[in-house]
Amino acid sequence: MNIIFPRRCPLCDDIIIPYGKLICPQCRKNLNYVKEPVCMKCGKPLKNDNEYCHDCLVIKHYFSRGFAIFEYKSIKQSLYRFKYKNRQEYACFYGKEIAKSLGEQILALKPDGLVPVPLHPAKLKSRGYNQAQLLAESIGKELNIPVYSNIIRRVKNTVPQKELDNRQRQNNLKKAFKMSENVVKLRAIIIIDDIYTTGSTIDGISREFLNSGTKEVYFITIAIGKGL
Numbered sequence: 001m002n003i004i005f006p007r008r009c010p011l012c013d014d015i016i017i018p019y020g021k022l023i024c025p026q027c028r029k030n031l032n033y034v035k036e037p038v039c040m041k042c043g044k045p046l047k048n049d050n051e052y053c054h055d056c057l058v059i060k061h062y063f064s065r066g067f068a069i070f071e072y073k074s075i076k077q078s079l080y081r082f083k084y085k086n087r088q089e090y091a092c093f094y095g096k097e098i099a100k101s102l103g104e105q106i107l108a109l110k111p112d113g114l115v116p117v118p119l120h121p122a123k124l125k126s127r128g129y130n131q132a133q134l135l136a137e138s139i140g141k142e143l144n145i146p147v148y149s150n151i152i153r154r155v156k157n158t159v160p161q162k163e164l165d166n167r168q169r170q171n172n173l174k175k176a177f178k179m180s181e182n183v184v185k186l187r188a189i190i191i192i193d194d195i196y197t198t199g200s201t202i203d204g205i206s207r208e209f210l211n212s213g214t215k216e217v218y219f220i221t222i223a224i225g226k227g228l
Helices: 054-058 072-082 090-108 121-127 131-143 166-171 200-211
Strands: 065-071 115-116 152-154 177-179 188-196 216-224
Touching: 054 188, 065 072, 072 090, 072 188, 072 216, 090 131, 090 216, 115 131, 131 188, 131 200, 177 188, 177 200, 200 216
Parallel strands: 065 216, 115 188, 188 216
Antiparallel strands: 152 177
């Protein structure tokens, strides 16, 4: 398979040399990992020693806590290709990096399962795959945590969040998600997505799970922007 469809670097998108690696050795040096200090709620890197970023001080979030491994600017183009250009193989690299960097923290939360952010059926049909599901499956494989892909559905085909301001994002996701019937009762879950910005999507899903009896909701993303 690697001869016919050689793996491409998740950063530069060139064929990886040497064979067998998941990222070009030179490109790895250009990755910007999230470093302390970070917001104790959403995990955004902070420019000061405050416990929380500005957003988490003024917005009521429904999740307990979140984590990310990369600063958004360093992998912006990588995420775009992963999400829209069929670079599904990137999920293996992202999953291994998350397991390596956050594995101990993830297992300490004792999650009952990983829940990828769902796509609306129309969007899934158009794109052909759900990048959040691929990421969740990669993390789950590395850490031996079950993945629940059909436990919550997106029932509203929303406008892309990047096109909206904060208030519009909140309204855009009202009643966008619905729990499936005969849902498995999970005490603690981790929502998986590619990027965290304002948290509107994570909050929308968290609210549904909390209303269904889940006690703790966390999230993990590949990338996150900087906070104040």
